[in-house]
Amino acid sequence: SAVISQKPSRDICQRGTSLTIQCQVDSQVTMMFWYRQQPGQSLTLIATANQGSEATYESGFVIDKFPISRPNLTFSTLTVSNMSPEDSSIYLCSAAGGRGELFFGEGSRLTVL
Amino acid sequence: QKEVEQDPGPLSVPEGAIVSLNCTYSNSAFQYFMWYRQYSRKGPELLMYTYSSGNKEDGRFTAQVDKSSKYISLFIRDSQPSDSATYLCAMSDNNAGNMLTFGGGTRLMVKP
Numbered sequence: 001s002a003v004i005s006q007k008p009s010r011d012i013c014q015r016g017t018s019l020t021i022q023c024q025v026d027s028q029v030t031m032m033f034w035y036r037q038q039p040g041q042s043l044t045l046i047a048t049a050n051q052g053s054e055a056t057y058e059s060g061f062v063i064d065k066f067p068i069s070r071p072n073l074t075f076s077t078l079t080v081s082n083m084s085p086e087d088s089s090i091y092l093c094s095a096a097g098g099r100g101e102l103f104f105g106e107g108s109r110l111t112v113l
Numbered sequence: 114q115k116e117v118e119q120d121p122g123p124l125s126v127p128e129g130a131i132v133s134l135n136c137t138y139s140n141s142a143f144q145y146f147m148w149y150r151q152y153s154r155k156g157p158e159l160l161m162y163t164y165s166s167g168n169k170e171d172g173r174f175t176a177q178v179d180k181s182s183k184y185i186s187l188f189i190r191d192s193q194p195s196d197s198a199t200y201l202c203a204m205s206d207n208n209a210g211n212m213l214t215f216g217g218g219t220r221l222m223v224k225p
Contacts, residue, residue, distance in 0.1 A: 001159070004156075006156075031209060031210050031211060033210070033211070041217070042201060042215045042216065042217045042218055043157070043201070043215045045213075048211055092156055092157075094210075095210075096209060096210025096211070097159075097210065098208065098210075099145065099162065099164070099208050100144075100145035100147075100162075100164075100205045100207060100208035100209070100210055100213070101145070101147050101159055101162050101210065102159070102203075102210050102213055103159060104149075104156035104157045104158070105156050106155055106156045107154075107155070107156045109154070
């Protein structure tokens, strides 16, 4: 299994600002993903963070709003840009385990005022 | 119709009860099945992993997959208050991890 650390664990931000969430995995992993989980809801995949190339975004998510970096096999960042209250959510970093399973970080709880 | 259906609950049981959590799905290509446990304000934790059909047991937890009925279950024996959490089923048709489909989650409350 992989141990995933995320920071910040929570933050309160002002409308119009941007926040970058960092994700560190304790071992090299091929695939990393970013999910969003809104209160009381299941998980929605934002994008696949590709090492050395641009992230692959799911329908409804765009690079200008959620730029992602993946400089190496253990680290990724997600930026939530020009935030609005609708972006208030939990953002989860995950890594693929190799059998189809995912391991998740503790999440970053974002509140936008 | 959602690809994976899961009763949201909440499901409230007394301590010591046997709990049954279920998911149904529509995609016959799914072969990899998982159950995650998510405590409040925490990330999902992989609880059980099953490939294809059959049963898998780990302590008080048993996962069952019935591909013919497109139905998976998680049983918790001798439930404890510490089992109170949201349980999410997840499934995929490949082992890359990039196409995991999640159920909506069932909130379980085990009362002492």
